[in-house]
Amino acid sequence: MSEEQEIALGANYDPSVIATFGLYEDEELQNFITEKGSEMAKISHRPNLEYHFRILDSPVVNAFAVPGGYIYFTRGILAQFNSEAEFIGVLGHELGHVTARHSASQQSKQQLSQLALIGGLAISPEFRYFADYAMQGMQLLFLKFSRDNETESDRLGVEYSSKIKYDASKMADFFLVLKEMQLNSEQGGVPTFLSTHPDPGDRYNSVHNEAKQWQDSLRYNDWRVKRETYLKRIDGIVYGDDPRQGYVESNSFYHPQLKFKFPYPKEWKLINTPLQVQIAPEDGKAIIILSLSEKNNLDQAVDANIEALNLTVYERKSLNVNGLPAISINSKQIPEGTQSNAQDTIRLQSYFIQHDQKIYVFHGITFDSMFDKYRDAFTSTMASFNRLTDPDKLNKQPQRIRIKQVQQSGSVKDVLGYYGIPEAQKKNISLLNNMDLTDKLERGDLIKIISN
Secondary structure, X not given: XXXXXXXXXXXXXXXXXXXXXXXXXXXXXXXXXXXXXXXXXXXXXXXXXXXXXXXXXXXXXXXXXXXXXXXXXXXXXXXXXXXXXXXXXXXXXXXXXXXXXXXXXXXXXXXXXXXXXXXXXXXXXHHHHHHHHHHHHHHHXXXXXXXXXHHHHHHHHHHHHHHOOEOOHHHHHXXXXXXXXXXXXXXXXXXXXXXXXXXXXXXXXXXXXXXXXXXXHHOOOOOEOXXXXXXXXXXXXXXXXXXXXXXXXXXXXXEOOXXXXXXXXXXXXXXXXXXXXXXXXXXXXXXXEEEEOOOOOHHHHHHHHHHHHOOXXXXXXXXXXXXXXEEEEEEEXXXXXXXXXXXXXXXXXXXXXXXXXXXXXXXXXXXXXHHHHHHHHHHHHHHOOEEOOOHHHXXXXXEEEEEEEOOOOEEHHHHHHHOOOOHHHHHHHHHHOOXXXXXXXXOOOEEEEEEO
C-alpha cells in the first residue's frame, strides 16, 4: 500500500468512525490532545505525515489508530488516565502503530471482515446490508494488532514519550491497572484496549526497562508526570453511558433528547450509536436495527427502504403504534449471487413510525428458516415504541468524573467513605485512581470520584 493509498484509506474511514461514535465536545481537552499529538508527531519517524487526533464520545476504554495518521481516544480511556505521562505513553503507542505502518500493512493483508459487532457478537455477514456504515466504525474500534506489532509500538511509544520529556514508565503502570480492572469481576466497562492490543508478554518489565534506557541516554533533569494537571483537565468528563443520548434500564431503551422509549427482549444485547441502535440475541442469529429515515413522509420512507434494500414485500399495512401513525411491512431479501432458499434468504419485519416529525425505522432481520422463531420478538419490540413523557427519565443526567481535594489524611478507603462512596463501589473507584484501597493519601492530594 502506497502512502497516498494509506492517507486516502484513513480519510475514508474517519467519517464512519465519527458517525458511529460521535465526537466528545470539550474544546480545551481536544486542544490539549492535538497540541501533544502534534509535538510528538514532529519527533516521530514520519514527521511529514498530516496527523488527526480525535476524542470519541464512547465509554469504552480504548484508543486506536487507522491508516494515514488518524488517532482516536475514547472519553472512556481519557477518564481512566491519572497523569499526562500515562496519556502521552498511550499516545506514543498509537502513533507507533501509524509510523510503523501496522494498520496500513494489516489493511493490505486483510480487508475488514464484514461483521456487525453487537457487544462483541459477530452477526452474520449478510446483515451488512443494514449496518454497513456504523459497522465499519465498530470494526475499527475492535481491530486487533499482532503481538509483534504491540511490542514494536510499545518500544516506539517509550521512545517518543521520552523524547518529549515524559516519564514513559507510566505507560507500563497504566497497562498494569487495565489488567487489574479486567481481573476484578465487579469492574464495569472492562477495558477493550486489552482485547484489541494483545499483551506481547512481560510488557510491564520491558516498558520499564526501555524507559530507563532512554532516560539514561537523554539525561533530562526532570521527567514529566503531571498528575494534578491532567486530573484537573478531565474534571467533569462524562463517565460511562451518557443517558442524554439514550440509555438502558430494565430491558427498556430510553432516549431523552428524542423523547421515545421501547422495551426489548430479555437476554438480548443492545448497542447504541449516533447512527443506529442494534439489538441481538446471544446466538447472533437475528438483529433488530433502529435508525432514522432521511424522509419526512411515511410512504416515502417505506418506498425508499424497499428500493435501497431491494426488498420483495409480502405484506404492507398502515397501523397505529401507541397513537403514532405507522406502516409495517413483511419482506424478504435475497443477497446477490445466492439461490432463493431459506438458508440464503433474509426475512424482515419492519415498522416505520412517525414521531415528532421524524420517521423511525425498525428492521427485525433473520434468515427465512428462523423467521417464525423471532417474529414475536420483532413485533413486540416495535409495537411498544412510545412517547417518553416521564420527567425522571427525561431529566436523567450522566455521571461524571469529579476531582476532589483530600480534606483529611487517610487510606483510599477512608477518603472514599468521606465522600459517600458506597462500599460496593470503592474497589472500582480505587482502580479508577490506579490505587489500592489501603494506599495512603495526604491532605491536599487529588482523587477522582464519580457523581452526577
